[in-house]
Amino acid sequence: METNNHNDQDSCCIPSEESHSHSHDHHHEKSTNEWLPAILSAILLMVGITIDQFVQLPFFDGWIRLLYYLISYIPVGWPVVKRGIQLIAKGEIFTEFFLMGIATVGAFAIGEYPEGVAVMLFYTIGELLQGAAVKKAKSNIKSLLDLRPDSAIVKRNEKFQKVHPTEVNPGEIIQIKPGEKVPLDGKLITEKSSFNTSALTGESKPQTISSGEMILAGMINRDRLIEVTVTKPFHESSISRILNLVQNASARKAKTENFIRKFARIYTPIVTFLAIGLALLPYFFVQNYVFEDWFYRALVFLVISCPCALVISIPLGYFGGIGAASRNGILFKGSNYLDLMNQLQTIVLDKTGTLTKGIFEVQEVESMQDSKSNWMALAASLESKSNHPVAEAIIKYVKDQKLDIPEPGKQQEIAGHGLKGIVGGHEVLVGNQKLLEKYSIPTGKNHKNETLTCIFVAVDGNYKGYFLISDQLKDDAHETIQHLKDNGIKEIVILSGDKESVTKEIASELQIQKAFGNLLPEQKVEKFKEIKEESSNVIAFVGDGINDAPVLATADIGIAMGGLGSDAAIETADVVIQTDQPSKVVTAIKISKATRKIVWQNIGLAFGVKLLVLALGALGMASMWGAVFADVGVALLAVLNAVRIQKMF
Known part of the structure; x- marks a missing residue:
């Protein structure tokens, strides 16, 4: 079945920022309005069944009874029939809207008015409940939209003014008050502050960030008034990137998901023709053939055959897995x-x-000739343009030695080796042993068995010494x-x-x-x-x-x-872990396994129940009520099972 059959209620797209900005009251009103047709039909149906079974009013017969049940049917039936007609006009004939429309109209044709209304009513209720389940599965992803602040306080002409974050350029300074969300990525100017990073990383423990370190859009400032130098425009900020990744995740389908969609397109016309055969073929083989009986069985067969449970719950199972992962700071791109x-x-x-950790510290410095201060300052100068953790460790060490670091001149990075540049008229090399070997500069002894990282320094073609740097697991x-x-x-x-x-x-x-x-x-x-x-x-x-x-x-x-x-x-x-914890890879594997398990549970449940009730329906042992359970009931159970993954992680 084509995926757009469900676009009205369970599209996997996240709403736009504008739609998300509607008030809670508006959403509540919209949700209530969605249920009004079903409530109206349910009341009318219950009144009709009461009159039929218990009160038995004499005038409630013939065309009056038909008209009453038609009025009961229209609030829930017309939207489905209308959607089926629209899809037929587009060339999509075999959809669940077509199946439900034919089955319920057929029930009216053979005088089974209450069952015709009931099937459509329960189908509509099932769709509404599925819609609610879908919204629940998406809620933690939608909540990311709340992380994008509507405004930023930027410093211009020595004054702070409020503008939309899209109007702030890299290099400008913004101000963030305690309790406010960080609107853009940038470097902290203020000495330090504590940040709630849970929305980005899934970690509830606050993180303290010091001056010069990066802070990301979506973090919440907890401590004090801070100032930040913006490093990226709004559309390139961390939170915007996350949203784009998650929004596009549903575009890359799993093999199981694609198979089910292809299967549904083939399966639906097959069961439609089987239903026609079930209604007509017994005429040639069965004595005392009664068309109404076999037509009723065919209608039951049609209602049961709707592949809603598969088409809705399997994509939702994967989307639920993506949602559970994102809540844990893991972003799957599909x-x-x-x-x-x-x-x-x-x-x-x-x-x-x-x-x-990638947080290095200089443990030891070995100098071959000159005083350490000369070549160390030159090395730090060359490293000052790099943001590599090793470079930062060297710069910190040299600054701690109270040495003046001169301005570097031209420099180049030699991939996998290190840096080469001019500092104060001297040619300086800073990198691994392979860098010095490349320029035929001997280091005196073999450092390859050293279990700490060695960063070698040469000045004007002469080996000067090395920094011994450690990292921690x-x-x-x-x-x-x-x-x-x-x-x-x-x-x-x-x-x-x-x-x-x-x-x-x-x-x-x-x-x-x-x-x-x-x-x-x-x-x-x-x-x-x-x-x-x-x-x-x-x-x-x-x-x-x-x-x-x-x-x-x-x-x-x-x-x-x-x-x-x-x-x-x-x-x-293909997968982004928002924290620096390798253990999140294990979490990603566990979520993946749980998602697959739930998807196959849904496939087994849907096929198992449907095959059983299909067989009973063909034998005349299942009524429309059984068909309702096999279709709507199983779809709802499958959706609730898919949502379960949200609570597992």
């Missing part, structure tokens, strides 16, 4: 990736910023690896640009068997392709840096760590 995560058996992990790194193994991941591999010895040390501590270090960005891609060729399994890559983007694009499932991750990694990835 239900196909949610489905693919079930088959995941191999995970390849970046090291720095993924398994380790993230708090949840150990439990992540163990839980990955517990959840069916057979192989875990580390790929890192860091030294082989450092990479092996981390792998050993985490009990990971395979680890490869000293990899340039292109070598990471090559090594990943090798791992992929060796295995027929679905493989995911988890990374955070800009140099991880090519590998993320190569993986079956690219997972970006969004908290510290680069924009390039987040844009390339």
Whole structure:
């Protein structure tokens, strides 16, 4: 069945910002109005059945009785029949609107007026309840829209004025009061403040951010009046990007979802012709053939055959999974990736910023010749234009030594090696041992077995010394690896640009068997392709840096760590984790498995009950009431089951 058959009530699109801005009273009024036709039909139907069965008024017969039940039918029946006619005009004949219309009109044709009204009434109630269930499943995603403030207080001409966030440009300063939402991404100017980041990350614990550090749109300022330098325009802010990802997620369908949709298009015309056969063919084989009896069985068969439960509840199951994941700070860019995560058996992990904190500290400095102050200041100058955590560690260390850092001149980044530039008339190299080897500068001894990160410095072609820098494992790194193994991941591999010895040390501590270090960005891609060729399994890559983007694009499932991750990694990835917790990968796998389980439960429930009641209907052992349960009842049960995933995580 075509998906647009449900557009009126259960489209998976998130409403526009304008529609979301309507008042609560308006929504409540709209919701009440949706139920009025069903309430009116229900009252009229109950009165009619009471007169038929108990009061038995003499005039309530013939055309008066027909007219009364027609009036009862119109509030719930006409919208469905009208929709069916509109779709037929577009060439879409075999829809549930067509099936319900034919079945209920047919019931009137054979004099089963109350059943005709009842079937349409319960169908409408089922649709309304399904609509409510869909809204519930989407509610946590819709709530993200509330995170986009309508205004920002920007500093212009030494005064603060209120404007729409879209009017604020990068580089301008905005002011945010305690309790207000951050409207745009930027760097904190004020000394520090505490922020509620739960809407972005799923974490309830407040986060303290200090001067110079990034804050993201959607965070809530908790402590004090702060000022922020805006770094990105409104449409590129974190919260806008999240909304775009989630809004577009429903466009990429899982294989199960696509199969059900294709199946419904074939299935619906088949059961329609079977119903026609059920009404007419017994004439040639059955003695005492009564057309009304077999026509009634055919109508029951038609009502039962509606594939509503499948067409509605399966996409909703996946959407519920995407919603549950987003509430936990995990963004799937499509239900196909949610489905693919079930088959995941191999995970390849970046090291720095993924398994380790990416917060480096200089532990030791070794100087070969000159006083440390000379070459350290030159190195810090070159690193001052970089936002890499290692660069920040070196700059912090040099500043702590009370050294003046000169302004850098021209410089270039040599991918996978380090930096080269001019500082105060001197040519300075800062990077790994491979950088110095590239320029044929000897370092005196082999540092490859050193288990801490070495950053070497050369000035004017002469080796000056190195910084010995350490990183720490993230708090949840150990439990992540163990839980990955517990959840069916057979192989875990580390790929890192860091030294082989450092990479092996981390792998050993985490009990990971395979680890490869000293990899340039292109070598990471090559090594990943090798791992992929060796295995027929679905493989995911988890990374955070800009140099991880090519590998993320190569993986079956690219997972970006969004908290510290680069924009390039987040844009390339299929799944974005909004925190810096690798354990969220485990949560994503669990949500994926739970979603698939619920989807297949719904398929089994819908098919099982429908086949049973279809058989009973064909044998004349099921009435319209049984048909109502098989159609609307099962659809509603399936939808409620799909919504259940929201409460599981």
